[in-house]
Amino acid sequence: MTAIYDADAWEGDVYEWLQIREGYGNVQWINPNAGGTDLGIDHFIRSRSTAYQCYAPQKNYSHKELYEHQYGKIYDDTSKLTGKKYQAKVKKLLQDCKLSRWILAVPVQAGSDIVLYASERAKNIKKMNLDFIADDFEILIQDESSFEKEKLASISRGRSLMNLDSVPIKEAERIQWASKNNTYYQNLVDKLKAAFPDFSDLEVEERVILYLDKFLIRSRHLETISTEHPHVYNALFQAINMREEELKLYNYPANQEGGEILRVEYDSLCKRLQDSNKILGLGTASQLAQGTVSDWLLRCPLKIRPLRAS
Numbered sequence: 001m002t003a004i005y006d007a008d009a010w011e012g013d014v015y016e017w018l019q020i021r022e023g024y025g026n027v028q029w030i031n032p033n034a035g036g037t038d039l040g041i042d043h044f045i046r047s048r049s050t051a052y053q054c055y056a057p058q059k060n061y062s063h064k065e066l067y068e069h070q071y072g073k074i075y076d077d078t079s080k081l082t083g084k085k086y087q088a089k090v091k092k093l094l095q096d097c098k099l100s101r102w103i104l105a106v107p108v109q110a111g112s113d114i115v116l117y118a119s120e121r122a123k124n125i126k127k128m129n130l131d132f133i134a135d136d137f138e139i140l141i142q143d144e145s146s147f148e149k150e151k152l153a154s155i156s157r158g159r160s161l162m163n164l165d166s167v168p169i170k171e172a173e174r175i176q177w178a179s180k181n182n183t184y185y186q187n188l189v190d191k192l193k194a195a196f197p198d199f200s201d202l203e204v205e206e207r208v209i210l211y212l213d214k215f216l217i218r219s220r221h222l223e224t225i226s227t228e229h230p231h232v233y234n235a236l237f238q239a240i241n242m243r244e245e246e247l248k249l250y251n252y253p254a255n256q257e258g259g260e261i262l263r264v265e266y267d268s269l270c271k272r273l274q275d276s277n278k279i280l281g282l283g284t285a286s287q288l289a290q291g292t293v294s295d296w297l298l299r300c301p302l303k304i305r306p307l308r309a310s
Contacts, residue, residue: 005237010054010105012226012230014054057069063110066108078139118141122138166283184299221291262293
């Protein structure tokens with residue numbers, strides 16, 4: 001089964017790595033969210049007559065499913081590139097350049113069959129005799145291993161991420177979030193009551209505030225990381241999602257104390273996050289782990305049940 005990726009973060013990773021490889025200012029990003037279509041191209045490098053299109057799996061796919069999705073991505077996006085509907089826009093983008101390479105950038109390649117299909121698709125496109133397609137046009141597939149040097153350079157530039165500042169959550173911000181997300185808020189209250197059955201109502205309320213603040217701080221951090229360090233965000237996303245999927249498959253024993261479950265999850269996740277990103281400082285990893293456990297309590301992937309009477 002494949003890992004699940006954040007598609008926007010993966011596209012951001014590839015853009016950053018290409019800028020490192022080709023030089024800043026030499027990679028044109030086509031923003032599909034700005035209106036119109038991406039023309040079957042996410043990034044264009046004019047000096048190399050090369051276009052990149054990004055694809056990242058959104059679910060846990062089998063090998064066969066991954067092949068089918070990469071096959072579909074190649075066909076659909078090269079159809080945008082060569083179809084009559086967008087030809088005028090493609091020519092305007094390329095200007096006097098003839099496209100020599102169209103590269104599908106993926107985290108994991110679907111194997112030899114998809115490479116063979118890409119080669120066959122390129123031959124069919126050349127037979128169309130389009131004036132913006134070069135005679136040596138080819139379709140290639142590059143996975144994450146194709147960017148190892150760029151990844152290392154990108155990580156070395158991200159040392160400032162070692163520890164992110166944590167601005168305290170204001171009461172008004174907390175109240176506003178709770179009023180808009182009452183169901184999730186009530187999940188948190190119920191879970192913490194189950195986790196700490198000996199707590200008074202006041203102690204539970206204090207713990208709810210603490211966990212909610214950890215969740216909101218985590219949301220801030222993830223937003224900052226996704227914008228400024230997409231390669232780091234993608235690794236964090238995978239590490240968190242992998243553990244969340246595991247939680248959905250099995251529950252803790254009914255006789256395990258809720259507080260102990262929370263501690264185990266925090267310790268385990270903090271280590272996972274640091275292992276996924278060697279530049280991640282303990283402070284930031286700790287805050288992300290605390291906030292993620294809070295997120296799981298809010299959304300219910302992490303089950304906390306009252307202890308059964310012995």
